[in-house]
Amino acid sequence: MTAGTATAAPVVTGVGIVAPNGLGTEAYWSATLAGRSGIGPLTRFDPGRYPSRLAGEVRDFDAAQQVPSRLAPQTDRWTHLGLAAAAMAIDDAGIEPAGLPEYEMAVVTASSSGGTEFGQREIERLWSRGPQFVGAYQSIAWFYAATTGQISIRHGMRGPCGVICSEQAGGLDAIGHARRLIRDNARLVVTGGTDASLCPYGLTAQLSTGRISERADPDRAYLPFDADACGYVPGEGGAILLLERAGAASGRQARGYGSVAGYAATFDPPPDSGGQPGLRRAAELALADAGVAPHDVDVVFADAAGVPELDRQEAAAITALFGARAVPVTAPKTMTGRLYGGGAALDAATALLAIHHSVIPPTTAVRQLADGCDLDLVLGEPRFQAVKCALVLARGWGGFNSALVLKAVDPTPDGGSDGQDQS
CATH class of the missing domain: 3.40.47.10 (Thiolase/Chalcone synthase)
Known part of the structure; x- marks a missing residue:
């Protein structure tokens, strides 16, 4: 299925990145050009009983600095990363959402796992202490659309909002859907995706595919197209982009990283x-x-x-x-x-x-x-x-x-x- 053709492709004017080898676009890009890896021993929990013990972790991310204090305990780490990346993208684009028509701003993100870390914590409380110790936010923090919803609420974006769930392909599918929304007269769309499923429940689900590398050496664990390939290493993080109608971007002389053609x-x-x-x-x-x-x-x-x-x-x-x-x-x-x-x-x-x-x-x-x-x-x-x-x-x-x-x-x-x- 394709999105069709149009004379003017939407322009990406803002980029926000939270990655294992760099928090923020500049840090990530510098590390990537230098060949610096963010893959290392998994530290978010003790992986000693698991066959895979490496991951790409966003180690320098502090939710207290990136997410409003009232919101942090209500949401999963995956949403924390998404909120931070969205704020970076909006700032990078030079957009002030409060000054734009709220129904002309849309949000569509990708999610693969939902809030697995938050969900596991609450389920452990249920099993060990009883239902009265399970927080009310469990009902929404795990949900695939939680990041989309929280970005929409935080920035007053009340246009079409949605989530795409197609695992590793989801980020491209979200951008493709964002292009459709621009063509349906959205002024701008916040889009992309993040993930953070480095908890026992999340890793166990990923191991079930049989595709995760079990090597202990970070330099030899993930080798695509190599004669010694043995699977991949899981990671967390992602990127959020801000897409704008081409005319709107041109009208305010915005920097365009590229167009979604x-x-x-x-x-x-x-x-x-x-x-x-x-x-x-x-x-x-x-x-x-x-x-x-x-x-x-x-x-x-x-x-x-x-x-x-x-x-x-x-x-x-x-x-x-x-x-x-x-x-x-x-x-x-x-x-x-x-x-x-x-x-x-x-x-x-x-x-x-x-x-x-x-x-x-x-x-x-x-x-x-x-x-x-x-x-x-x-x-x-x-x-x-x-x-x-x-x-x-x-x-x-x-x-x-x-x-x-x-x-x-x-x-x-x-x-x-x-x-x-x-x-």
Whole structure:
């Protein structure tokens, strides 16, 4: 399914990032270009009895400094991260929500796990002490839409609000839906996603997929497309973006990181059905939606599952679309782990920064490409080059595939930004 075409693509004017290797956009971008990883021993609880003991944790996040004191005990850490990233994005865009029509501002975020840490704490109280010790906020803090709701309330955004639940693909799906809302006359949309499921309940659920790495060495635990790939490392965090109608962004001479030019989503066929995975088709549809050809794409931000079979499938899709080693491919998530509902949103934010700064961030830790992964993977060091068009790929557990095309915003003659798709 695609979102259709339009003459003016919405423009991203604000970016907020909370990531394991950097709190805030500047810190994250600096760490990512330097190849600094945020993956390390899991510290949010004692993982001694679990086969996986590494994670990408947002270690320097202090909810007391980022979230109003009355709100912090009512909400889960995942919502704390989302509120902080949303505030960063709004500030970065130079927007004052109180001065805008409240029904023209929308919020749509992605969530994979909901408030698992909050929920586990309250369930433990129920089992150990009784129902009278369970807080009333349990009824809302775990809910998938809690972050969307809290952002909407905090900033007075009373336009269309929603949540997308398609695991790691959710961040791109949320941005795609935000584009639809802009086309339905929303002035701006706060969108993206965060996740924080590094608690026993959350980790146990993730281990059930059989895709999490059990290696103890942080430098060798998450190696997408590598001959030594063994699964992925879970993480927390994500990114929130502020999308604006192109005309509104141009009218106030806002900085545009890039435009959301194309989007598509597909679903994999049932296992053992003989059908082909849907990632390649999602990419083809997104490029067609953006009106660009494969040779127009300057970089692909890969889903990078770190699972050998899934890596081969993604590499085959990229190679079939672009040719062998014909386009730079990168996976900066090797420095953060896979962030579930926040992962694809962080990839989109990173792609926008790559466009804005004309540099492709590296994939770290990978040493030798696996057979069947004939990719021009950007390894070790950033690659400095013009980036006018980026394709972001994502896959979610259960067969979700999503693709997003982001393009540079060309300046108009008067120095503003017109947000036009230049095909």
